[in-house]
Amino acid sequence: MTLLVLTVGVTNGAWGQSTPAPSDTALIALGQQLFQDPRLSADGTIRCASCHRPDKAYADGRRVAVGVYGRASTRNTPSLASIGRSGDTSFFWDGRRPTLEQAVLDPFINPVEMGLRDDRVLLSKLTADAAYFTAFAKRFPGTTTPITLIHVAAALSAYIRSLDQRTSAYDRYRSQHDLSTLSAQAQQGLIIFSGKGECAQCHQPNGSPVALTDHAYHRTGVGLGAVEQNLPALTQDVIERSLQGTDIGNRVATHADESQLGRFNVTRNPADIGMFRTPSLRGVALTAPYMHDGSVPTLDEAIDREVYYRSLQAGRPLNLTVREKQELRAFLEAL
Template sequence: MPEKDYTDGRQVAVGVEGRTGTRNTPSLMTLADAQETAFFWDGRRSALDQAVMDPLTNPVEMGLHDQAQLLERVQGDPAYAQAFKQAFPDAKPAISSEHMAAALAAYVRSLRSPESAYDRYAARHDKTQLSPRALLGLAIFQGKGHCAECHRLEGTPAMLTDHAYHRTGVGLDAITANLPALTEDVIKRSLQGGALGNRVATHADEAQLGRFNITQDPADIGLFRTPSLRDVSHTAPYMHDGSVATLDDAIDREVYYRSLQAGHPLQLTVEEREDLKSFLQAL
């Protein structure tokens, strides 16, 4: 939803006939700026042209039966006939799923997040663009918080992701007891691409396996793509399953899990967490 910064503001997505999926809708507006090359929370698609088509036939998203039904719908609409002719004048057939994919991907790539206070600060080294609190927050983000190790500040504008996968522990407790059976099931099926997306959207337990669903490597159980934090204060709720309601809670979770990972507690005072939040609000 453009008015919600290209998210839906819900915990998990709601599709046709009110059917709910298993994933929090990520903002499409950060995708081009973050220079994403893998798509969906588990990175199951590496081509945007493929990623944009999956929701159309996902049973709990747009619910079309198959690409043939999609083509029939689009070909039957005179407004589309005109628009496709303009965009792809020499195409035969005039409307194909390849061209639909190319058009959708081009639109998504055109979406940009607005210039942020941090962008202005970074472009001109202009400290007046950030509040004193946000400046302290930046120091924690890069320093003892270690946030910038994954939410990287490189790039113009800053990408705020490392394009890699990590275990935060979010959602993992719920499936721990059932892990052997779950992973065995996934390996047996080893689905790919669109079919995998349908499975993930309709099986909450398997969805929590994250990157493992794609690689079937036990080391990848519970790993998810680092989301870009561009515009993050506008995209609540948080995490792949939308289980974290507010930015404060997201910061607390991240501080906690990073402590577990580092093997020693990351001590941030209430004040320092507020500073961190002020910085995240400037992204």
């Protein structure tokens, strides 16, 4: 096999082709090859790029992820578009991994994602390929074993961090102080986002670059109702198993009821039941459906859902008019 040196990123305000910003282009190219290679899955059909498509801001447009042998997961595929800019301190909807380098390895051995038996199978596939062996040895010279999990994670992480080179309309509005980059409707939407709509409490529209997340965990009122009657037994089972890292991911991917427990699966703290990580809103108009279980099909419905649930949390109605919701959507489309 020939190791292709490709660069896929974002430029000119659209998700597509570009040269990656980080300087280590060899490592990024190696990471991209891993990201695009379906041979690294159990059935030879699934690659990282199957669930992370550039036209969907590196989500996949499905309600939940679909992996090897057509197996469906329990969680919506999170966008990768913001990782290089948002300064994330945890990964996956429940935050079970504190670093990207840990997170990128988990899908290979998740039974409903890429489905390999264990990490050794992944390494054996790579080591048996002459082109991969040469590329890893060139990038990591002086090592007796050039293909290791650490090196695989480094390459994939470098590539993923290179993905978002897009400058959005809101980025230009903030950095260039150019009012013309946002429509009048979107500018009104920003006012609502930061004020009456209370969106900025969790999706903070500041920083450089703009992260649009508070890196925290919140309840959205989605999904937990389906398991409330069985909550005592369900939570007790999670506590007794006390899984960690990869094992948590493998479990929630195959058990829809436990998936709804969110952050609790990681901390086993009752206060975290139904709590999920705040995603960045970069490219949010492209990442439907929404929420951790993909149960909200459109951006308009996501806005309605958030307004309703924030009203419940605040103990008072937010009362956004139809026009204000349209303005808010226009702002979200500029992110």
